[in-house]
Amino acid sequence: MKKVTKALLVPLNQYGEILIQDREGFKPPRWGFFGxxxxxGESIKEALIRETIEELGIxxxxxxxxxxxxxxxxxxxxxxxxxxxxxxxxxxxxxFEVKEGKSGKWVDVDxxxxxxxxxxxxxxxxxxxGIKKFLTDKFPN
Numbered sequence: 001m002k003k004v005t006k007a008l009l010v011p012l013n014q015y016g017e018i019l020i021q022d023r024e025g026f027k028p029p030r031w032g033f034f035g036x037x038x039x040x041g042e043s044i045k046e047a048l049i050r051e052t053i054e055e056l057g058i059x060x061x062x063x064x065x066x067x068x069x070x071x072x073x074x075x076x077x078x079x080x081x082x083x084x085x086x087x088x089x090x091x092x093x094x095x096f097e098v099k100e101g102k103s104g105k106w107v108d109v110d111x112x113x114x115x116x117x118x119x120x121x122x123x124x125x126x127x128x129x130g131i132k133k134f135l136t137d138k139f140p141n
Contacts, residue, residue, distance in 0.1 A: 001074075006082045007047040008035035010068065010131055011056075013091035016139075017106040018131070020115065021055075026101040029119035033084070033127065034104075044083045052087075056104075057097040060087060068134045073123040084127060086134075109135060 010033055011019040021032050034055045038047040045062040052060050068084040091106065098104045107115065109132050116128040 002078045004078050004080045005038040005044075006035060006080060007038050007044045007051060008033040008082050008084045008127070009048050009052055009065075009087055010034075010084060011087045011089050011094075011096075012135075013089050013094070013106065015091060015106075016135075017091065017108055018112050019089075019104045019106055020112055021098065021101045022103045022105055023101040029121075029124065031115040031119040032124065035082075038083075045085075048085055055098065055100045057099055058095075064088070069130055071123075071127050071130055073126060075123055080123070082127060084131065086131075 013019075019034070021034050022030070023032055024030055035048060035051045036055075038044060039050075042050070045065055048065060049060055049062065052058055064087055065085040066088070068086055070081055070083045072079060072081040074080075096104070105115075113125070113128045113132060117125040120127075
């Protein structure tokens with residue numbers, strides 16, 4: 001079975017909100033995370049940096065990325081492993097432009113779970129639950 005590696009970025013602001021991607025009119029699922037496939041010869045963090053420039057128009061450094069974990073699911077006959085990283089941002093001063101999809105939406109963790117589960121099914125829900133657990137463990141209050 002073919003293996004696919006993806007790198008996903010989860011911007012997190014000082015209010016505990018996560019920026020998710022509204023992909024309406026772009027490609028399914030409707031709601032998702034920013035990022036994409038890791039290209040041959042590219043590290044996970046290199047892919048995240050490239051994808052962040054392509055999808056949000058901002059340049060980040062690998063030192064800014066906080067690893068959440070990785071999630072593997074069988075999707076459409078492929079084993080897809082998604083490596084998820086957080087990026088802490090100052091919502092009031094962070095300037096970005098969504099270049100793929102309709103827009104981005106700042107949501108709290110529970111809204112992220114609701115939207116992702118409704119759009120992405122079990123595979124997306126696994127990631128969203130992993131993000132919630134990571135945030136709960138890292139920031140207990």
